Amino acid sequence: MELTVDAINKTFISNGNINQVLKDISFEVDKGQFISLLGPSGCGKTTLLTIIAGFQKPDSGSIIVEGKKVVKAGPDRGFVFQNYALFPWMTVKDNILFPMKQIKMPKAEREERLKVLLEMSQLEGREGLYPHQISGGMKQRTALVRALATKPSVLLMDEPLGALDFQMRQSLQDELEEIWLRDRTTVVMVTHDVDEAVYLSDRVIVMSTNKGQIVEDMNIELDRPRNRKSIEYEKYKNQLTIALTKASPEMTED
Ligand SMILES: Nc1ncnc2c1ncn2[C@@H]1O[C@H](COP(=O)(O)OP(=O)(O)OP(=O)(O)O)[C@@H](O)[C@H]1O
Ligand SMILES: [Mg+2]
Structure with a gap:
């Protein structure tokens, strides 16, 4: 179990x-x-x-x-909070790297994982932006892959997806399902x-x-x-x- x-x-x-x-x-x-x-x-x-x-x-x-x-x-145990809870003073990239640094994942592995997660969440090219510079859906995807960063059980x-409008919510449900189907956490x-x-x-x-x-x-x-x-x-x-x-x-x- x-x-x-x-x-x-x-x-x-x-x-x-x-x-x-x-x-x-x-x-x-x-x-x-x-x-x-x-x-x-x-x-x-x-x-x-x-x-x-x-x-x-x-x-x-x-x-x-x-x-x-x-x-x-x-x-x-990865956690996605009700209101995203991204660190506002960190870029998308640093938000995603944070939990990996916490568990002292080696740098090369971290960078490799970051690439996979950015691709998974379609956030490539946005990694240098801060939370206030991205949309609600992007924040949500950042929070999601940050929670997946350490490959939690x-x-x-x-x-x-509570804070999103109806259409964004449905499209993110599909993305969430796709991400989940990849490794079935x-x-x-x-x-x-x-x-x-x-x-x-x-x-x-x-x-x-x-x-x-x-x-x-x-x-x-x-x-x-x-x-x-x-x-x-x-x-x-x-x-x-x-x-x-x-x-x-x-x-x-x-
Ligand atoms: N730290 C706390 N101190 C006192 N009461 C609390 C505390 N945390 C939660 N509660 C109470 O426990 C009950 C359940 O709260 P909880 O946040 O778990 O509900 P929820 O099902 O997540 O609700 P929602 O759908 O609105 O998010 C509420 O009555 C709340 O006021
Ligand atoms: Mg609640």
């Missing part, structure tokens, strides 16, 4: 209020699987993803990546877009506002690239929309 999420509990206490965000969350992800976490705003998706990344600790439970228990962030993405992607989840995922886990509990765990058995117009595609979307509605605040109780 590539990734095991085992009985994760997480409670926040703020202003004297106890807020249990994740209660006893468990699932396993196979190597090379692309899974999405789908759920309403505030249901705990980012919290769970950052626990998998090792950015924060659960109250109890554990995360296992390739047989090793996660105790802190590491280069075996698991790629964690928090609404990676195990992916956990957070989204609240049903169409995006069906278009990209092998499997979709729906989380509820009620303590982040898993209310649906569905395999999407469709050939790639997926045909948005097919009846089967529509069927998956309908089923997930129903699950998402049930997972939303007015349908849940404490």
